[in-house]
Amino acid sequence: MVRYIERWQRVCGRHHRWQLDAGVDHGLENLDLRESPEVTQAQRRWAGVERRARRAGVEPAEVFGLARAVVCRWWEQALGWGEERIWPARLHRLAGGDAGPRFWWWHAVARDVVVFPEVVAVADALVDPAMEELAWADSGREQIRPPPADGAFCRELGVRVGRPWLGPVVAVDYDGPLVAGWLGAVIRGRRGVGDPDGRGQNPWWVSRERQPVSTGAQLRRMAEREDGTISWRKAVPDADRGRLERLLDEAVQVLGDVHVHDGRPVAEASRNMLRFLAKGSEILDRALLEVARAALEAGVPPQFVGEWGKIPFDFVEELARRRPGQTTD
Numbered sequence: 001m002v003r004y005i006e007r008w009q010r011v012c013g014r015h016h017r018w019q020l021d022a023g024v025d026h027g028l029e030n031l032d033l034r035e036s037p038e039v040t041q042a043q044r045r046w047a048g049v050e051r052r053a054r055r056a057g058v059e060p061a062e063v064f065g066l067a068r069a070v071v072c073r074w075w076e077q078a079l080g081w082g083e084e085r086i087w088p089a090r091l092h093r094l095a096g097g098d099a100g101p102r103f104w105w106w107h108a109v110a111r112d113v114v115v116f117p118e119v120v121a122v123a124d125a126l127v128d129p130a131m132e133e134l135a136w137a138d139s140g141r142e143q144i145r146p147p148p149a150d151g152a153f154c155r156e157l158g159v160r161v162g163r164p165w166l167g168p169v170v171a172v173d174y175d176g177p178l179v180a181g182w183l184g185a186v187i188r189g190r191r192g193v194g195d196p197d198g199r200g201q202n203p204w205w206v207s208r209e210r211q212p213v214s215t216g217a218q219l220r221r222m223a224e225r226e227d228g229t230i231s232w233r234k235a236v237p238d239a240d241r242g243r244l245e246r247l248l249d250e251a252v253q254v255l256g257d258v259h260v261h262d263g264r265p266v267a268e269a270s271r272n273m274l275r276f277l278a279k280g281s282e283i284l285d286r287a288l289l290e291v292a293r294a295a296l297e298a299g300v301p302p303q304f305v306g307e308w309g310k311i312p313f314d315f316v317e318e319l320a321r322r323r324p325g326q327t328t329d
Helices: 004-008 037-055 060-080 085-095 101-111 117-128 128-136 154-162 167-171 178-191 217-227 238-256 264-296 302-309 315-323
Strands: 017-019 030-032
Touching: 037 060, 037 117, 060 117, 060 178, 085 101, 101 302, 117 154, 117 178, 128 178, 154 167, 154 217, 167 178, 264 302, 264 315, 302 315
Parallel strands: none
Antiparallel strands: 017 030
């Protein structure tokens, strides 16, 4: 992982720029922060977080690493959060006003910039002794119980990152670096309970599987998908893949029966060809709608589904309202 201090040294308050990773081949050197002053403000706020971390006997690098892992996990989940408004607006501003058809590219390249204010806010919360007390109270103290979805700790954390609705969402993310990592270690430490591998006693330790995926790795995956190295068959769940493959196979079979020069009268040949093409087009349309529905259920914003599939937006909205398995008219 890049040394934590290098991350906010990339924020140039004088020129309102964020310096991007030089070693990642994405063609950009920096991002304009003039429309996102909260990023520069977060850099200034970090100095206080760093001091509080050291007073608590914690390395600021560890605090930053954990907070970044927590918030980057939220970033990946946020596409399915209907209440989330802050990050999409910030991402589009950093992309020059509209990420448009390059949404996923910007989603990877600008991630660390977009989430930086929330990373600092979470880091600040996690070094606050009052927040640890809330977590301890939510756990039942000496009476063991799972953290409640409406617990005071997660509710206050949501408020601190400007999202009062977020508490119940993150409270049930039981395998994430916040609940399974920091919260679990804090509570075990309070109760004097050991951990099988020993590392779980350190609330600031982030396991490898909970580390955020790097920007470079995300861009490489995107490139692999674009050149066909990762096919759609690997990305679509088994049940959906089987249904789509049947639809596509049926379309190929129908269209394969079209013969232009078969010696029959032109009118008859034309009629048969048009019927076959119409049937094949109908099947392909069904496959398109199945893929669009799967994308919507996975949390892809409707405007992008419509743009990528060339589907009218009002129809995409109608499709998003339908329950899984409900047929189209």
